Amino acid sequence: MSSYAKRLMWPVLILLALIVVNIIATGVDFIIPSVNDDGRLGGAFVNILRRSAPLLLIALGMTLVIATKGIDLSVGAVYAIGAAIACQLIIDAPDQTAAGLVFTAISLALVVTAVIGAWNGVMVAYFGIQPIVATLILMIAGRGIAQLVTGGQIPKVQDSSPFTELGRGAFLTIPIPIWIAALALTALALLTRKTALGMLLESVGGNPEASRLAGIRSKGITVLVYLVCGLCAGLAGLIGAANLGSADANNGGLWIELDAILAVVIGGTALVGGRFFLLGTAIGVAIIGTLEDTIINVGLSSQWQFTAKAVVVFVVALLQSPEFRAWILKPFKRKPETTAPAPVEEAAK
Secondary structure (H helix, E strand, C coil), rough: CCCCHHHHHHHHHHHHHHHHHHHHHCCCCHCCCCCCCCCCEEEEEEEEHHHHHHHHHHHHHHHHHHCCCCCCCHHHHHHHHHHHHHHHHHHHCCCCCCCCHHHHHHHHHHHHHHHHHHHHHHHHHHCCCCHHHHHHHHHHHHHHHHHHHHHHCCCCCCCCCHHHHHHCECCCEEEHHHHHHHHHHHHHHHHHHHCCCCHHEEEEEHHHHHHHHCCCCHHHHHHHHHHHHHHHHHHHHHEEEEEECCCCCCCCCHHHHHHHHHHHHHHCCCCCCCCCCCCHHHHHHHHHHHHHHHHHCCCCCCCHHHHHHHHHHHHHHHHCHHHHHHHHHHHCCCCCCCCCCCCHHHCCC
């Protein structure tokens, strides 16, 4: 079995175990999709995937950042900024249903969030600021920026059907957020595995100095991955705001950066940089989303949510550790048989 398959095996088994628990608790309908009256695909597991789409987008960007030995704590604030910009532009317009207006609002929000992400990358790559410090600054200031954009209010865009379709609509019965998340996963997977970019990312994360000496523009790659991370956070914020029909600068995307980091770790990407697993991150997001429903379905209160996430991360981390598996299996390994050495006299003969 390849190292890639080994990395994914335990997260997949954990996800399957959670699905089995939910099927036992609620019935087989948990996993079987159904078509709602509005023609949109529904069902418990489909709803989990739809709700998890913003988290998947942010986790994908976070995976690329972590691959370069970085971290981005500002994605929740960038989520709020993107949602605030789009919603404020729409409610300030006389016609909220104008397609051109919605397109302009979405485009401007994505451009701003991409620039914010690139700024994080510049601070890390060119100014030499530690990633956790550089992004912590924006994590603190970002929600203040979002509040300035909205004037401290919660802009509501319930009347803008072209915008709300981004979070509530469906295409070929499949919810649009699932389409967006799947397309982002596919695009990043092709970009990093079918081109040299993935190898360069792993090289920069594994040994930045050696990469620089080899002629790799590590600073440019660092800025690029932070830009992509900011863009993914902005897109996630748009989906979240479209689903709710409003932008809450205080609570939108609150602590989503922690769930994104958990999903990346569960998926097998190490925080020390180097190799990364986008598919593993997607499985990690599915585990977190399924776990939240599992807690309710088995009769536990929602207060168990954070504890349960910590337990799952702890279990997956142990199962992925070769040292832990060797320690567990040590008592079951047969000791090699040894033969007694021949007597000295017989050896001399």
